[in-house]
Amino acid sequence: xxxxxxxxxxxxxxxxxxxxxxxxxxxxxxxxxxxxxxxxxxxxxxxxxxxxxxxxxxxxxxxxxxxxxxxxxxxxxxxxxxxxxxxxxxxxxxxxxxxxxxxxxxxxxxxxxxxxxxxxxxxxxxxxxxxxxxxxxxxxxxxxxxxxxxxxxxxxxxxxxxxxxxxxxxxxxxxxxxxxxxxxxxxxxxxxxxxxxxxxxxxxxxxxxxxxxxxxxxxxxxxxxxxxxxxxxxxxxxxxxxxxxxxxxxxxxxxxxxxxxxxxxxxxxxxxxxxxxxxxxxxxxxx
Amino acid sequence: xxxxxxxxxxxxxxxxxxxxxxxxxxxxxxxxxxxxxxxxxxxxxxxxxxxxxxxxxxxxxxxxxxxxxxxxxxxxxxxxxxxxxxxxxxxxxxxxxxxxxxxxxxxxxxxxxxxxxxxxxxxxxxxxxxxxxxxxxxxxxxxxxxxxxxxxxxxxxxxxxxxxxxxxxxxxxxxxxxxxxxxxxxxxxxxxxxxxxxxxxxxxxxxxxxxxxxxxxxxxxxxxxxxxxxxxxxxxxxxxxxxxxxxxxxxxxxxxxxxxxxxxxxxxxxxxxxxxxxxxxxxxxxxxxxxxxxxxxxxxxxxxxxxxxxxxxxxxxxxxxxxxxxxxxxxxxxxxxxxxxxxxx
Numbered sequence: 329x330x331x332x333x334x335x336x337x338x339x340x341x342x343x344x345x346x347x348x349x350x351x352x353x354x355x356x357x358x359x360x361x362x363x364x365x366x367x368x369x370x371x372x373x374x375x376x377x378x379x380x381x382x383x384x385x386x387x388x389x390x391x392x393x394x395x396x397x398x399x400x401x402x403x404x405x406x407x408x409x410x411x412x413x414x415x416x417x418x419x420x421x422x423x424x425x426x427x428x429x430x431x432x433x434x435x436x437x438x439x440x441x442x443x444x445x446x447x448x449x450x451x452x453x454x455x456x457x458x459x460x461x462x463x464x465x466x467x468x469x470x471x472x473x474x475x476x477x478x479x480x481x482x483x484x485x486x487x488x489x490x491x492x493x494x495x496x497x498x499x500x501x502x503x504x505x506x507x508x509x510x511x512x513x514x515x516x517x518x519x520x521x522x523x524x525x526x527x528x529x530x531x532x533x534x535x536x537x538x539x540x541x542x543x544x545x546x547x548x549x550x551x552x553x554x555x556x557x558x559x560x561x562x563x564x565x566x567x568x569x570x571x572x573x574x575x576x577x578x579x580x581x582x583x584x585x586x587x588x589x590x591x592x593x594x595x596x597x598x599x600x601x602x603x604x605x606x607x608x609x610x611x612x613x614x615x
Numbered sequence: 616x617x618x619x620x621x622x623x624x625x626x627x628x629x630x631x632x633x634x635x636x637x638x639x640x641x642x643x644x645x646x647x648x649x650x651x652x653x654x655x656x657x658x659x660x661x662x663x664x665x666x667x668x669x670x671x672x673x674x675x676x677x678x679x680x681x682x683x684x685x686x687x688x689x690x691x692x693x694x695x696x697x698x699x700x701x702x703x704x705x706x707x708x709x710x711x712x713x714x715x716x717x718x719x720x721x722x723x724x725x726x727x728x729x730x731x732x733x734x735x736x737x738x739x740x741x742x743x744x745x746x747x748x749x750x751x752x753x754x755x756x757x758x759x760x761x762x763x764x765x766x767x768x769x770x771x772x773x774x775x776x777x778x779x780x781x782x783x784x785x786x787x788x789x790x791x792x793x794x795x796x797x798x799x800x801x802x803x804x805x806x807x808x809x810x811x812x813x814x815x816x817x818x819x820x821x822x823x824x825x826x827x828x829x830x831x832x833x834x835x836x837x838x839x840x841x842x843x844x845x846x847x848x849x850x851x852x853x854x855x856x857x858x859x860x861x862x863x864x865x866x867x868x869x870x871x872x873x874x875x876x877x878x879x880x881x882x883x884x885x886x887x888x889x890x891x892x893x894x895x896x897x898x899x900x901x902x903x904x905x906x907x908x909x910x911x912x913x914x915x916x917x918x919x920x921x922x923x924x925x926x927x928x929x930x931x932x933x934x935x936x937x938x939x940x941x942x943x944x945x946x947x948x949x950x951x952x953x954x955x956x957x958x959x960x
Contacts, residue, residue: 518700520687521665522714522765532713536704 367589385590395574395591399598402571405485406554409492413549416493417500418542422534424501425508426516440501443494452562455491456482459563483565491559496552500545507541508534543610551599555592571595617678617768618643619801624663624673626656633659635825637673641769641818646795647803648812648833651822652848657805658773660822664803665771666690677768693767693800697774699758701746707733707757708742714765732760735794752783759791763798770795772804776811788814809849813837821845843957846881852955853887853927855880865893866902869951879957884930886953889918891937894948901948906939920945 333341366372367386371379389395420440424433443451458464461480469477481487511534519529535542557576560568571591578588619641626634633656641647649657662668664675666687675683682690701710708729715725733739736756746754755775762770775791776784792815795802806812812819813833820830821844829841833849840846843854855868862868874880888894894901904922916933919926929947939945 512698512700514696514698514700515702517667517687518694518696518761519702519713520667521692521694521771522761523688523691523717524713525688525717528717533702533704537702 363589364593366585367593369586372583372585385586386594388587389591389594395571395594398569398571398574399595402554402556403598403602405488405492405556405560405570406550408489409496409553410546410550412489412493413497413500414542414546417497417545418504421501421504421508425505425511426513440498443498448495448558451495452491452559455487455494455563459487459490482563483567485564485567487563488560488568491563492553492556495559496549499548500542503541503545503548504538505541507538511537539610547603554599555595617801618676619664619769619803620676621660621664622674622676624660624675625671626659626663626668627671632825634663634670637822637825637827639820639827639830641801641803643801644799645801645817646792646815647801648816648819649803649805649822650809650812650819650848651807653807654824655822656825657807657822659825661771661773661803661805664769665692665694691765691768692771693762693765693769694771695755695758695762695773695775697777699746699754699778701754701757701761703746705745706742707738707744707746707749710746710757711742711761711764713761718765728764732764733757735763735797736760736790751779752787755779755787756790759794763794763800767800770800770802772802774806775804777806777808784811791815813849819849821848823848838955840881840955840957843879843881846955846957851884851928851930852881853884854957855882855954862902866900866946868900868902869898869954871951871954871956873958874956875958877958881955881957882949882953883955884917884928887927887929887931887947887949889920889929889931889936889939890946890948891939891943893946896948898951899948900951900954901946903944903946906941906943906945909936909939909941918945920947 368381368383369379370382370384371377373379424436424440428436456463459480460482461478463479463482465481466477466479469479481490515533515537516529519533524532555572555575557570557572560570561573561576562568564570575588575591575595578584578591621637621639621641624634624637625632635656637656637660649660651657659668663670664677666682666685670683673683674681677690677692702713705713711732712725712729715728720728729742730739733742736759738753738756738760741749741753741757746757749757755778759775762772772791776787779787788811804815816833818831819833819836821828821836823844829836829845836845837849840849840852843852846852846854868880870880889906893903902922904920904927906918907921907926908919910917910919911933914932915930916936918929918931918936920929921927927947937945
């Protein structure tokens with residue numbers, strides 16, 4: 329396509345693209361390259377300790393089963409959170425896009441994006457207050473229910489999932505909303521005129537046509553959740569050891585940057601592999 | 616196939632009366648046009664028959680059943696949308712087969728009927744294409760095939776041809792009529808194009824501000840419009856607000872026997888004749904004016920004649936028009952039987 333552009337247009341294009349690419353180079357490519365370099369070293373190249381290039385950090389992943397098990401645990405967490413986000417977010421996006429109109433939609437949209445506006449650490453500690461024994465949830469439930477219940481979700485997997493779902497739900501809602509809104513209402517009318525019920529319309533028209541948005545949202549949730557460490561650490565306590573928290577430990581506690589970097593790149597490779605394997609399947613489902 | 620009857624149907628959206636006590640009959644197997652300016656309620660009426668909206672009052676019958684409380688998906692209708700509303704994620708065959716799949720007719724029967732429907736619209740070889748690979752006219756045919764493949768009791772078309780360019784539109788009018796004749800389905804369509812309505816319909820209904828102004832065979836409505844709006848909306852009309860008899864500036868208008876003091880008179884532009892001098896023949900209605908403008912449009916010539924601040928339009932074969940320069944005095948004449956009496960005025 330660029331071959332068809334006049335030199336003037338090409339120059340303008342270059343001018344518009346350069347700042348973005350420059351920024352991406354400085355902010356992403358350079359630090360990532362540095363990390364890749366670290367991951368191949370025997371020790372941090374600061375201070376006086378001698379260091380040399382080695383693959384040991386990557387081999388460490390395979391020498392014990394601990395890392396692989398933690399990675400699998402993180403992937404399961406990612407799947408769980410993604411599934412929960414899809415189940416909660418997609419219907420919400422559908423109602424926003426197809427049922428509610430005008431000012432009510434704007435107001436509800438604001439509520440959806442609200443989590444983005446608060447500091448994530450504050451958000452997580454708020455959940456801690458809600459979920460702990462004798463916390464807001466337990467007191468609230470006991471005030472309503474006629475019988476006594478014990479609700480202490482703190483330091484458990486459900487607490488981590490709740491915290492993560494709350495943080496990442498807006499991604500699924502926003503991407504699904506955009507995809508759903510793009511579906512012409514007359515398609516739904518047409519399907520109804522041909523005798524299709526609500527479920528058939530959802531399964532054969534609405535879902536296939538909005539799948540790209542839903543998948544984009546799911547990916548936006550899945551990838552960061554697999555590497556997450558803050559929510560597991562604060563809401564998970566002792567059960568909150570995940571692949572992400574181990575990486576964090578390498579950087580801030582053990583000060584073994586090379587191992588942390590190597591583990592990060594293994595995570596990146598695994599996530600890319602998962603996406604590469606699933607994308608053709610999803611593309612076929614959409615066709 | 617079934618007849619459709621709409622009885623005293625009223626629908627309001629907030630303060631807006633979209634349909635106001637509309638009654639119309641659509642006999643079995645006919646082709647009916649709903650005509651009106653935008654906002655007149657014609658699409659609302661079509662969607663009411665389809666079942667997309669609940670009525671505030673009134674009843675709708677399809678065949679032997681009163682259906683006003685039956686949801687769209689149970690009404691056994693076929694509908695074609697203005698945007699065609701083809702499912703972009705499905706092939707042409709799957710689009711056409713959608714309604715059959717919902718009805719679980721079985722794979723073999725489904726394939727057979729998809730093939731039949733596509734053959735009917737002359738798209739037999741296009742089953743494997745996706746909608747985005749089709750031209751506008753082809754999409755329209757797919758939408759039509761999809762609407763009739765389930766043998767609905769009534770076919771509803773919402774501005775079926777408005778998205779096509781003019782040449783294609785005329786072709787599709789003929790095609791639409793052929794298909795409708797061939798399967799004999801009761802068909803109701805909405806249009807704002809009066810020519811299209813006249814060309815296709817066995818009966819038309821003119822709507823204005825949610826009310827059905829006049830309904831009847833196109834020729835009858837064209838010749839005997841019930842009010843000035845109907846006269847001007849369906850074709851063109853020169854409205855004469857002057858009383859009949861001799862005119863002070865010379866000329867005469869012969870009043871038809873049915874005219875009263877309250878009625879207005881109208882003459883279609885194509886029924887008027889233009890001449891340079893006062894026509895001598897007896898019994899003609901005639902009046903003079905100044906030729907303000909003459910427009911050549913190929914086969915036809917359009918002349919605007921100014922008279923007492925009013926503009927009268929005359930349309931004739933261009934070669935039949937006398938050689939008169941703009942600004943000259945001309946005479947307009949017409950046969951008395953071409954004076955239309957509009958009862959309501």
